[in-house]
Amino acid sequence: MGFRYIYIILLCIICAACEDPPPVDDGSLLDIAYDPIPYEIDIPPSFPQMVIPEDNPMTQQGIDLGRRLFYDPILSRDSMVSCSTCHLPSGSFTDNLESSIGVNGALGERSSMSLLNVGFTRNGLFWDGNAMTLEDQALLPVTNENEFDNEWPEVVKRLKRSVEYPRLFREAFGISNVSEINEDYAVKAIAQFERILVSSGKSKYDRVEAGLDAYTDQELLGRDLFFDDNTEVPDAECNHCHSVPIISADQYFNNGLDAAMGFDDFEDLGRGGVTGIFADNGKFKAPSLRNILFSAPYMHDGRFKTLKEVIEHYNSGGKESMNKDPLIRPLNLTNEQIDALVAFISTMSDTDFIEDERYSDPFQ
Numbered sequence: 570m571g572f573r574y575i576y577i578i579l580l581c582i583i584c585a586a587c588e589d590p591p592p593v594d595d596g597s598l599l600d601i602a603y604d605p606i607p608y609e610i611d612i613p614p615s616f617p618q619m620v621i622p623e624d625n626p627m628t629q630q631g632i633d634l635g636r637r638l639f640y641d642p643i644l645s646r647d648s649m650v651s652c653s654t655c656h657l658p659s660g661s662f663t664d665n666l667e668s669s670i671g672v673n674g675a676l677g678e679r680s681s682m683s684l685l686n687v688g689f690t691r692n693g694l695f696w697d698g699n700a701m702t703l704e705d706q707a708l709l710p711v712t713n714e715n716e717f718d719n720e721w722p723e724v725v726k727r728l729k730r731s732v733e734y735p736r737l738f739r740e741a742f743g744i745s746n747v748s749e750i751n752e753d754y755a756v757k758a759i760a761q762f763e764r765i766l767v768s769s770g771k772s773k774y775d776r777v778e779a780g781l782d783a784y785t786d787q788e789l790l791g792r793d794l795f796f797d798d799n800t801e802v803p804d805a806e807c808n809h810c811h812s813v814p815i816i817s818a819d820q821y822f823n824n825g826l827d828a829a830m831g832f833d834d835f836e837d838l839g840r841g842g843v844t845g846i847f848a849d850n851g852k853f854k855a856p857s858l859r860n861i862l863f864s865a866p867y868m869h870d871g872r873f874k875t876l877k878e879v880i881e882h883y884n885s886g887g888k889e890s891m892n893k894d895p896l897i898r899p900l901n902l903t904n905e906q907i908d909a910l911v912a913f914i915s916t917m918s919d920t921d922f923i924e925d926e927r928y929s930d931p932f933q
Contacts, residue, residue: 596747613770635762667871688764703760726832825887
């Protein structure tokens with residue numbers, strides 16, 4: 570019986586050895602269909618056409634991947650911070666803080682800017698224009714120690730190990746193997762998602778300008794002040810830095826926030842810290858006023874809590890410095906006129922954009 574038992578065991582071992590070895594996972598994704606669907610961004614009729622990079626065409630699959638990456642804390646070192654931490658729909662894609670908060674509670678240097686209509690920007694992103702394209706912009710937070718405090722090789726490694734992301738990268742960019750996942754594809758996807766963050770065109774301002782609604786008397790007074798359309802009221806000088814249709818001139822200005830005897834006296838150099846030009850010190854990007862009521866506090870450092878405080882600053886003429894913009898001067902507006910400006914700018918509020926499910930957290 571003993572020899573027979575040993576014989577059976579040996580036979581089983583030999584048979585097992587003759588079986589085909591288990592398939593080796595070589596990372597191939599070719600069994601997943603690649604059939605990208607072109608995506609046309611819904612742009613209001615009064616807006617310019619958006620320029621899309623030739624090497625990053627818009628597809629539904631690319632946007633879906635970018636939306637997921639935007640809301641996924643996998644990009645940060647401790648997997649606790651995502652792009653959406655500082656850019657929430659409820660704040661018109663800001664975080665409503667004076668300084669953004671990153672990994673382990675690290676404070677950022679400035680307040681987060683709204684991403685509404687960011688795809689139309691042509692003259693640099695961030696308050697100081699530190700990135701020229703949305704793809705460039707998406708690279709930087711990952712390695713910033715006050716934001717994600719991570720390294721791209723680590724992020725890419727996590728994405729490759731993920732159960733879902735290899736499939737999503739295949740569907741978005743047609744990669745044939747998991748090994749092809751890289752930071753370039755990741756930032757392209759995030760940029761695609763950010764480009765669809767466009768005004769709905771349904772704010773009261775848009776409806777009135779299209780002849781579909783009417784301003785109240787107070788809002789109309791505010792409009793006259795804003796655009797200097799009525800010689801009977803003073804020019805509030807708003808339209809020069811906040812021009813239609815985006816309500817931003819896409820330029821950098823010293824708007825008199827801080828007194829400075831010389832170009833080196835600004836605590837935050839702003840645009841000058843990027844260009845190295847002394848005359849650019851203390852200049853910051855003029856943000857769009859669309860949905861501005863949802864993105865308080867205001868200015869690059871969040872120093873003003875309300876829109877009325879902002880207008881009162883401009884009404885005062887600001888603080889003196891060598892390169893303060895000449896349009897920043899005492900305006901002598903009355904309280905009634907200040908309130909009218911607030912009322913008019915409030916018509917630019919776009920709740921349809923904020924509530925649009927296309928921009929919401931896909932994990933919820």
